[in-house]
Amino acid sequence: MPLQLQVVTAERVVYEDEVDMVVAPSLEGTVGILPRHAPLMSVLGIGELRIKKGAEETPLAIGGGFMEVLDDRVTVLADSAERADEIDVQRAEEAQLRAERLRAEGAPADPAIMEAALRRAQVRLKVARRRRNVRGGQPTP
């Protein structure tokens, strides 16, 4: 029996489908969820949520949140979640540059917040690039 995955943010339902595997960026490291996983409640960090369905893999950029696994239902409550094609690459690049510059200059902002901003930008870019590579490579049958 496959997993029933729902990814929701406060603004909308981002993803809802039956999938084979979910790989989530938990605070304690990456966790892979397969069918018949034990009930789990976990805090997610900023990172990439990978969804595997058949041969297809969909990455989502997640900006922290929670994940609940129960009876083959996976619910991700994310602060932000974007599919690769929704990511504004230019904006993410600008954000990355800005965050790096601020860090180099030792800006007065909270270092943790700056670090988080940088991390978010990096994850968005990573997810967006992954998508682009897929397009440039062999077309999947």
Added chain:
Amino acid sequence: MPSLRDIRRRIQSVKNTAQITRAMQMVAASRMRRAQEAVEHSRPFSEKIREVLADLSYATPAGEGALHPLLERREVRNADLVLMSSDRGLAGGFNANVIRLGSRFILDEAGAPVGVLSVGRKGRDYMVRYGRNVTADFSELGDQPQLDDVTPIARTVIDRFTSGEVDAVYLVYTEYVNTITQTPRRVQLLPIEPPSAEDQEEARSRGVDYIYEPDPRQLLQALLPRYVEVQIYQALLESKASEHSARMVAMRNATDNANEIVGDLSLTYNKARQATITREIIEIAGGAAALEA
């Protein structure tokens, strides 16, 4: 009796008004649809987060004192009120209703000095005019607020609560029931009300033995500030949907009234016109009769 020209001018002016109110009605209707969708879309998240909260508080044994600063109950010596109104008027009783509820709370029910955090210009202006203590203003959030827009609000109330400046935070907003019904409501934001006995009972009946990562206490710590944020966000979306519905209904009534007035005035105008023609015919006939005689 007004002259024909006056009536004609009056009809034209009422027609112009009707045109404007009709346009506003249409705009409000399309915004309302979007706002309704936003409310619908945000519901799964807030329902789920409430469920998780119930599971968590069931899992964390109520040990010594409060589990988390945001759950801590204190004697209320100072309170904050987040008041959600609209930035623009012409929305029927929308603002009046929510402001009345807020004022009544400040004056009669709070039993402690209340600071107002306004979201929406109308509420802010009212509270400033009547000399209430407006401590912060978050107006002009636009028609499609994002979660990021309410983060500063949540931050402010959480900071004020945890630093002990205030001992309770309430939220007054307008609940969206349907297009014709919107009810102003007051809820307690902080301290966070522990999940109701029913919710806890439900969590128990599910009887799931979760693996918590990290431990439940830390999970709760990460979850609660977000819960406050989501509550504010949900209230804001409901208020927006209510505002646009109220405005749409108000503008529809205004358009109907204007059209009715145009009808009445046209009748008066035609009667007056007919009376003039009749009078002229009588005069001509009278003149002709006088010549023949």
